[in-house]
Amino acid sequence: MPIIRGNDVIAQAQSGTGKTATFSISALQKIDTNLKACQALIVAPTRELAQQIQKVVVAIGDFMNINCHACIGGTAVRDDMNALREGPQVVVGTPGRIHDMIQRRVLRTDQMKLFILDEADEMLSRGFTEQIYDIFQLLPQSTQVNLLSATMPQDVLEVTTKFMRDPVRILVKKQELTLEGIKQFYIAVEKEEWKLDTLSDLYETVTITQAVIFCNTRRKVDWLTDKLTARDFTVSAMHGDMEQGQRDVIMKEFRSGSSRVLIATDLLARGIDVQQVSLVINYDLPANRENYIHRIGRGGRFGRKGVAINFVTADDVRMMREIEQFYSTQIEEMPMNVAGKCPSQVYLRSRPYMLIAQQISSKQPHLYTSRCGLRLQLPITVQG
Known part of the structure; x- marks a missing residue:
């Protein structure tokens, strides 16, 4: 494995295929x-992902007497300072808090062997870039640098030449990135x-484990949370x-299953592993x-089956076509008999008023029957 051999590595793999376990094992080997003292520093874009990585490192290193600390924003700075003074061998955190702890000189970098950026494309293409560069400048020149993500755009690969x-x-062809x-x-x-x-009808029609x-x-x-709550959806x-x-x-609550439907921004799109999401x-x-x-990689984790449904207006058609073309995939119109096409974790109950697109013929517009009995004719043609 290149990481264990000491190489700088740029690694890409589909969502839910075990990237976190792979780099955690590699880090612990070194x-x-x-x-x-801190010998491996793992940086992630969100607090939730950093906490998840820490749990994986702790679980894998359970019999190694390894101390791993999660250093994230939104928690007490003094708690981080006290934990870091104990010399954890692995530190996982978000860029802002990691940089702050280095600046305060409580996170020492002189023994650092490994610097890992998880979801590297997010870290190097958004507002984190400056903080990442600042952290990198404070590491020993001998520090091994590893970048991992499910997506690795060309502009990010070009940025890596500055510090790797x-x-x-280890890259994946873009047509192989979508999960089968x-x-x-x-x-x-x-x-x-x-x-x-549309969502209300779908919510009433599809029985799911988690979504x-x-x-x-x-x-x-x-806004959406308030509207669905007002309609008595949990x-x-x-x-x-x-x-x-x-x-x-x-x-x-979501991991335990006591909450089944979670509405989120892209904060949750990166790396978060809830295996029951279908x-x-x-x-x-x-x-x-x-x-x-x-986003769609939050379902179908570790080879499980899943379904992704996209709400598409006329303004979204171009983006959907770009996604299909870029990843060499096909996003099908949701059929009336969707139950036969879904995995076992997703069940469809028959509802006469579902807002499911029903194409009468290739030359006719889409027709819907709404929950209140209205027939809605759509002037857009989404398919080819």
């Missing part, structure tokens, strides 16, 4: 258990305001404006192609 030494590249176990569908919706009724509904903004997450919501304690409670709904199509793969 640790001197007798040395009470002849890295070994995830069936992808779209529902054509003429107007944005009709999405809520994630993605929106593009925090405001939309709050949902949870999570986004970056929430306090860390609240986010922890929501994630704990359905992903894109209430809004993501603004970029990379986030689409990360």
Whole structure:
């Protein structure tokens, strides 16, 4: 394995195929258990992902006497300082808090052997870039650098030349990035305001183990949560404006299964592993192609089956076509007999008023029957 051999590595793999376990094992192989100092630093874009990685490292290193600390924002700075002074061999954290701890000189870097960026494309293409560069400048020159993600755009690969030494590249062809176990569908919706009724009918029609509904903004997450709650649907919501304690409670409830439907921004799209998720709904199509793969990858974890449903307005057609073309995949119109196409975790109950797209013929517009009995004719033709 290139990481164990000491090479800088850029590694890419589909969502839910074990990247976290792979780099955790590699990091632990390089640790001197007798040395009470940070030897491996793992940086992730979100607090939830950092906490998840810490749990994986602790579980794998259970019999190695390894100390791993999660250093994330939203928690007490003094607690981090006290934990870091004890010399954990592995530190996992978010860029802001990691940088702060290094600046305060409580996170020492002189014994650092390994620097790992998880979800590297997110870290190097968004607002984290400057903090990542600052952290890197404070590491020993001998530190091995490893980047991992399900998506690795060309512009990110070009950035890596600034701080990596002849890295070994393990990349996946873009047409192989979509997970075979995830069936992808779209529902054509003429107007944005009709999405809520569409989702309500879908919610009443599909019995699921667990689902994630993605929106593009925090405001939309709050709005949709309020609207569904007002219609007596039980949902949870999570986004970056929430306090860390609240986010922890929501994630704990969702992982345990006591909460079955979670509405979220792309905060939850990266790396979060809840293996019972069988359905992903894109209430809004993501603004970029990379986030689409990360979103639908919340279902179908570790070879399980899953379903992704995309709500598509006329304005979304071009983006959906770009996604299909870029990943050489096909997003099918959601059929009336969707139950026969879904995995065993997703069940469809017959409802006469479902807002499911029904194409009468290739030359005719789409027709819907709404929950209130209205026949809605859509002027857009989404298929080819």
